[in-house]
Amino acid sequence: DESMPSGMSVAGRAKGTMALSDAMKEGHELGSTVASDLGYEVADQEVTSTPAVAYNIVANWGVPSGKNRAWVDFQNDVTAKDVRLANQEGFKSVEHVKRYTTLGMATDQGKTANVLGIGIMAENMGQTMEETGTTIFRPPYSPVAVGAFAGRRRGMEFYPTRYTPSHKWSEEQGAVFVEVGMWYRSQWFPQPGETHWRQSVDREVIQTRSSVGICDVTTLGKIDIKGSDVSEFLNKVYVNAFAKLPVGKTRYGLMLREDSMAMDDGTTARLA
Structure with a gap:
């Protein structure tokens, strides 16, 4: 196998050959090859025949750990108990469990935690993983080099820009804007003689407290x-x-x- 380190060979179940007869045949052939490579004379031997035995691989989603926590999602600190508790509280959909526990909602988007989490959920509900289902996968679906994201910024054309209804008026009043997602939102309105943002903000706070103020929160949706x-x-x-x-x-x-x-x-x- 090209993926194996030099000088290493694997046979049987360690290689994924589950049937006993096939595993014994592989072991005999590999043992003979290794012995021959080491200079030993290998006599012809017949591999002992074995009856076909059915096998099944059972996933072990967790080991009872007593009082210790069993972590499932290391980024969001979700434990196996959290997943089971979500089921107990009525969350049967995998999408609901995801949002209730924050399982798979960190930077990996579930690629390191969701298989284990869904397995625990399926086992707890007495159904298969196919019946339980998976969450909606988000891109990137495979690792992407950071350099692929580092394109040239082209000013206002870099991504869509959204303006609040008060944007034009705020511009006319000399507002200082800040980017909030795709929105431009006014932060403060400097007046002649004000050299620091805190001076403008303090004046606006006093003015609002003593009379009235207006805040455009269109950006909140x-x-x-x-x-x-x-x-x-x-x-x-x-x-x-x-x-x-x-x-x-x-x-x-x-x-x-x-x-x-x-x-x-x-x-x-x-x-x-």
């Missing part, structure tokens, strides 16, 4: 929720009530995690 029970749905998502939010009004909402820590905040507008 929107979610359109429709249905007869939307208000009740939002009541279950946010800690504050939305059932009595009047049409044409906007309300600030706060989401908490299971441990009561703040997870997200934002505004919701009722259009109908």
